[in-house]
Amino acid sequence: MCDSHQFGRQQALSLLWEWTQSESLRKHALAVEACVVGYGESEADRLAMTGEAREALLNLYATTALLHDFDYERHPSRGEHPFVGVRELERLGWPLEMRTAILGHAEYSGTPRVTHLDKVLFACDELASGGREEEDEGQGVCARRQPAGCDSGCGGTGCGSRRAHRVLY
Numbered sequence: 001m002c003d004s005h006q007f008g009r010q011q012a013l014s015l016l017w018e019w020t021q022s023e024s025l026r027k028h029a030l031a032v033e034a035c036v037v038g039y040g041e042s043e044a045d046r047l048a049m050t051g052e053a054r055e056a057l058l059n060l061y062a063t064t065a066l067l068h069d070f071d072y073e074r075h076p077s078r079g080e081h082p083f084v085g086v087r088e089l090e091r092l093g094w095p096l097e098m099r100t101a102i103l104g105h106a107e108y109s110g111t112p113r114v115t116h117l118d119k120v121l122f123a124c125d126e127l128a129s130g131g132r133e134e135e136d137e138g139q140g141v142c143a144r145r146q147p148a149g150c151d152s153g154c155g156g157t158g159c160g161s162r163r164a165h166r167v168l169y
């Protein structure tokens with residue numbers, strides 16, 4: 001696990017704020033964080049994790065959620081998001097588990113969602129994607145919720161919690 005002082009929540013917020021001016025995108029990141037950390041706490045309970053190990057897991061979950069779309073405002077196309085951001089995260093030294101989960105939240109990346117974090121990020125991104133109408137005009141962040149671009153198989157209705165349940169359990 002990385003040094004939580006170097007790769008902690010404050011560092012993630014600083015990077016997010018530097019790259020993202022949109023209030024709705026910032027709110028989306030915080031909403032996804034709340035959801036992902038909630039599932040992380042459940043997972044930590046299930047694994048009976050305590051102390052530093054628990055803190056490290058929750059830090060990884062929080063920072064991954066905060067940064068999953070940090071490149072979207074500058075690089076919204078499918079050719080760039082989230083690939084540009086993941087390359088920057090690698091350059092800065094953020095952990096592989098984070099980068100893999102972030103790649104996996106974009107279905108078109110072809111990156112399989114294997115770990116609990118991979119699956120939770122994907123599900124929570126969907127749950128917390130309401131109220132991002134301006135981003136919905138693009139084809140990256142919210143593609144799964146667009147009637148024309150939705151590939152979730154829900155037929156354009158009720159993607160949210162049922163999808164999360166299907167993904168997670």
Ligand SMILES: [Fe+2]
Nearest residue numbers: 068069125141
């Ligand atoms: Fe997102």
Ligand SMILES: [Fe+2]
Nearest residue numbers: 068069140141
């Ligand atoms: Fe995204």
